[in-house]
Amino acid sequence: MDAKFIVLQLLNSISYGCVLFMIASGFSLIFGLMKITNMTHLVYFMIGSYVSYTVCVWSGSFLLGMIAAAAVTSLIGYIVFKGFLFRLRGEGQSQVLLCLGFLFILDDALLAIFGGYPKSTPTPEWLSGSIKFLDFTFPKYRLFLIVVGVLIAVALNLLINKTKYGALIRSGVDDAETVQAMGININHLFVVVYVGATFLAAIGGTLGGPFLSMEPKMSFTLLPIALAIVIIGGMGNLNGAFYGSLVVATIDNFCKVLAPSLSYFSIFLPMALILVFKPEGLFTRGTRKVKREKRGVLKR
Amino acid sequence: MIKRVKAWFTPHGVFLPSGTARYLKLIVIAAAIIGIIPIFTQSTYLLTLLSYIMIYSMLALSIDLLSGFMGLGSLGHAGFFGAAAYCCGYLNSKLHWGFLPCVLATMAFVILLAMLFGLLTSRTWGVTFMMVNLALSQIIWGLAVKLTDITGGDNGMVGITRPTFLGIDLSNDIIFYYFLFAVFALMFFLVYRLVNSPFGMGIQGVRQSPKRMKALGVDVLKYKFITFVISGTLAGIAGMMFCFFNCFVSPPNINTQASSKAFLMSLVGGKGTLGGSIIGAGIVVILENFISAYTARWQMALGILYVLTVTLSPNGIIGIYRKIRERIKSKRDFQNQQILSVNKNEEKEKR
Structure with missing residues (x-):
């Protein structure tokens, strides 16, 4: 347990956190904007990684795999949203159950198509191997993940905070009804955000492919992790999702190394503490009452 | 305290709440049919199926109390179910406790667990409540998988034997069937009375409008907490029965799919109707048996059933x-x- 070990594990955690962020950001934005707990999101991540795996193995090009994964997953997301979720808007509980239903269906379809053996996308050649710096050796691919993750986080942040669409999304998170009353087609915004989040999940799945060994049931192991991130970071909040993913990834990673028997349990302890002492989440914007209403702590 | 508990269960004037008479015939006929079946057929398959239906009806009832009457959907009840099953199994197989101490200790454990979870979830409503509950039940699942010394990990807990109770040997399938039936009937009656008591009216009031209930001087959070604990305990009883019936508990019995399956049962029949959860449990258990016999795609069928229920008939x-x-x-x-x-x-x- 020396400094070197800690630094390496921290880097590992950050790269893992970057993958988690790509799931959690969309998950959190969808929840904040549409009040849908989109559990199907995790299966989009898995679809993304499986499609990219297939295309990667078939064509040998990582980039092509990413494009294919993003296209296929976005299409599935669009169909699920337009065909089913959209019709039930305003009925929170039914939407959750619908998402759960699609989680089961798509997850089982993955199992039927790809089988239960764990798979890993081959790492592209220019990213395989490791980098030596001082006396640290670190896989190139993980550094690449960190760079891409941070770039995507920055880009998303700019998109949300600096553009007109971002302003609409932010105001939609705060009060969708008023946005609609101002003459803005919020349904259009919903579709864009949902498909965009699905796209992001697919990219995350592609990037996570060489890094995690995927198996169909992974959507169920990732589900509570995504929930924990959203509960810790606050819902509908991009920065919260980013910090939340890093916190959860760090705790999870260190626990896996130091106390493997507690590895699943460990992320829930901070989650429970936050639920008790700060149920509105650590990074939510707004006054206390607004925050609590947003989180569903006070019933509107 | 005792007076208050009594007041919850006090019916409105008659022995059974009003409106029961209409269903009384149906209930008596159904009970008679279920009771007579083992006399005519000794088929283990049918008895096992009926026993599973009764066990899962109990679980669905406990969920219905929370989701149908209180309006708080729960995707985490398999957590209580599993915690009770594992606790009961551990006391039975490793410590060789008798039936009564085993049941009492498990009840105490489940009540404490429900109180703890109730405190954690007490400040959330709606979808958030569902999610927190799901995450909490995943803790129990995680512990069941990871604590291999106690739970047996992925291999499940083996070596559970059915004990004797009041001189009755429960290891006989038919006797256990009647025992289960008695527990089930008692539980159904209790829940029925609870739902139709003043407290039950209060629960439904909380679902319809928490703000008005607050204005009427009802402590909404307390109602929610108490309902949650009752519901969790009932799920625990179902888990105990499962443990004794199946003599084997493993993580797949308590994971997210199990929770969702149980929630689906209370949904298919109709939320907010006690009979509905029994119908739902029957449908889902029979469908699972039927579909699993032909394909391995039961999970997909479960998902399709969810989508159909939610889109076509939410009630x-x-x-x-x-x-x-x-x-x-x-x-x-x-x-x-x-x-x-x-x-x-x-x-x-x-x-």
Whole structure:
């Protein structure tokens, strides 16, 4: 347990956190904007990684795999949203159950198509191997993940905070009804955000492919992790999702190394503490009452 | 305290709450059929199926109490179910406790667990409540998988034996079936009374409008907490019965799919109707048996069932039945009115 070990594990955690962020950001934005707990999101991540795996193995090009994964997953997301979720808007509980239903269906379809053996996308050649710096050796691919993750986080942040669409999304998170009353087609915004989040999940799945060994049931192991991130970071909040993913990834990673028997349990302890002492989440914007209403702590 | 508990269960004037008489015949007939079946057939398959239906009906009832009457959907009840099953199994197989101490200790454990979870979830509503509950139940699942010394990990807990209770040997399948039936009937009756008591009315009031209940001087959070604990305990009883019936508990019995399956049961029949959760449990258990016999795609069928239920009939089978009845009734009323008006006209003409 020396400094070197800690630094390496921290880097590992950050790269893992970057993958988690790509799931959690969309998950959190969808929840904040549409009040849908989109559990199907995790299966989009898995679809993304499986499609990219297939295309990667078939064509040998990582980039092509990413494009294919993003296209296929976005299409599935669009169909699920337009065909089913959209019709039930305003009925929170039914939407959750619908998402759960699609989680089961798509997850089982993955199992039927790809089988239960764990798979890993081959790492592209220019990213395989490791980098030596001082006396640290670190896989190139993980550094690449960190760079891409941070770039995507920055880009998303700019998109949300600096553009007109971002302003609409932010105001939609705060009060969708008023946005609609101002003459803005919020349904259009919903579709864009949902498909965009699905796209992001697919990219995350592609990037996570060489890094995690995927198996169909992974959507169920990732589900509570995504929930924990959203509960810790606050819902509908991009920065919260980013910090939340890093916190959860760090705790999870260190626990896996130091106390493997507690590895699943460990992320829930901070989650429970936050639920008790700060149920509105650590990074939510707004006054206390607004925050609590947003989180569903006070019933509107 | 005792007075208050008594007050919750006090019926409105009669032994059974009003409106029961209509269903009494149906209930007696159903109970008679279920009770007679083992005399005619010794088929283990049928008995096992019926026992599973009863166990899962209990679980669905406990969920229905929370989701149908209180309006708080729960995707985490398999957590209580599993915690009770594992606790009971551990006491039975490793420590060799008798039936009564085993049951009492498990009850105490489940109540404490439900209180702890109740405190954690007490400040959340709606979808957030569902999610927190799901995450909490995943903790129990995680512990069941990881604590291999106690739970046996992925291999499950083996070596559970059915004990003797009051001189009755429960290891006989038919005797256990009747025992299960008795527990189930008792639980159904208790929940029925609870739902129709003043406290039950309070629960439904909280679902319809928490703000008004607050204005009426009801401590909404306390109602929610108590309902949660009762619901968790009932799920625990179902888990105990499962442990003794199945003599084997493993993580797949308590994971997210199990929770969702149980929630689906309370949804398919119709939320907010106690009979509905029994119908739902019957449908889901039979379908699972049937589909699993032919393909491995049960999970997909479960998902499709979810999508169908939510999109086509959010109020379940009983909801459909009520709608049809209403339509027939209104049609009949309309016809009667027409006949009446025709008669009146005729009378007028005669005059």
